[in-house]
Amino acid sequence: DTGVSQDPRHKITKRGQNVTFRCDPISEHNRLYWYRQTLGQGPEFLTYFQNEAQLEKSRLLSDRFSAERPKGSFSTLEIQRTEQGDSAMYLCASSPQDEQYFGPGTRLTVT
Amino acid sequence: GNSVTQMEGPVTLSEEAFLTINCTYTATGYPSLFWYVQYPGEGLQLLLKATKADDKGSNKGFEATYRKETTSFHLEKGSVQVSDSAVYFCALSDNYGQNFVFGPGTRLSVLP
Numbered sequence: 180d181t182g183v184s185q186d187p188r189h190k191i192t193k194r195g196q197n198v199t200f201r202c203d204p205i206s207e208h209n210r211l212y213w214y215r216q217t218l219g220q221g222p223e224f225l226t227y228f229q230n231e232a233q234l235e236k237s238r239l240l241s242d243r244f245s246a247e248r249p250k251g252s253f254s255t256l257e258i259q260r261t262e263q264g265d266s267a268m269y270l271c272a273s274s275p276q277d278e279q280y281f282g283p284g285t286r287l288t289v290t
Numbered sequence: 291g292n293s294v295t296q297m298e299g300p301v302t303l304s305e306e307a308f309l310t311i312n313c314t315y316t317a318t319g320y321p322s323l324f325w326y327v328q329y330p331g332e333g334l335q336l337l338l339k340a341t342k343a344d345d346k347g348s349n350k351g352f353e354a355t356y357r358k359e360t361t362s363f364h365l366e367k368g369s370v371q372v373s374d375s376a377v378y379f380c381a382l383s384d385n386y387g388q389n390f391v392f393g394p395g396t397r398l399s400v401l402p
Contacts, residue, residue: 214392219394220394221394221395222390223392224390224391227388229388235388270334277322277339278339279336281326281334281335282333
C-alpha cells in the first residue's frame with residue numbers, strides 16, 4: 180500500500196502530557212498538510228510543508244503545537260501540555276500539486 | 291479570508307433519487323474547487339475537482355460545475371445508491387495550491 184499512513188491511529192493521554200504523531204506521505208509528494216477535525220466539522224488547516232520547509236501555520240496552531248518534516252519525508256506533529264480541547268482527529272495529507280491524499284488520521288483523546 | 295458554505299444535513303434520500311448538495315465559496319483570485327467524500331470508518335477521499343471557471347468535474351456518476359458568476363460548485367448525481375451514503379465535503383484551495391479550506395460537510399443517507 181503506497182498511501183498516506185499515520186501512527187498511532189488512536190492515542191489516549193492525560194491532560195498535561197506531551198504527545199507526538201507521525202505521518203508518512205506518499206513518497207513522491209513534496210507537499211504535506213496537517214489538519215484537525217472535530218465531530219461534525221470539516222478539517223481545519225493547521226500547517227503546511229513544501230519539502231522540509233514549513234510555509235504556512237494557522238492561527239489555530241498555538242505555541243504548544245509544533246510540526247517538523249526533516250529531510251522532506253515523514254512529518255511529526257507534537258502537542259505539549261495537552262488540554263481536553265485538543266481532543267480531535269488529526270489528519271495528514273500529502274499532495275503532488277493541488278489534489279490532496281489523506282491518511283486515516285490519529286484520534287486523540289485527552290482525559 | 292477564503293470560506294466555504296455547504297447546505298446543512300443530514301440529507302436522506304431513497305435509492306435512485308436525484309441528489310444535489312449545494313456549495314458556495316468566497317475566495318480571492320482563482321481557487322481550485324473540490325469535493326471530498328468520507329465513507330463510514332474511512333478517511334477522506336477526493337471525489338472530483340475543477341480548477342477553472344466553467345470546468346466540470348465528474349467521477350462515479352457525480353458531477354459539479356465551477357460557476358464563477360455565482361461562486362458555486364454544487365454536487366449532483368442523477369441516481370443515488372445505498373453505497374453513496376457518506377459525508378461529503380466541499381473544499382477550495384488558493385491559486386497556489388497551498389491554503390485549503392473545507393466546508394463543514396453534509397451527511398447523506400440513502401435508504402433502500
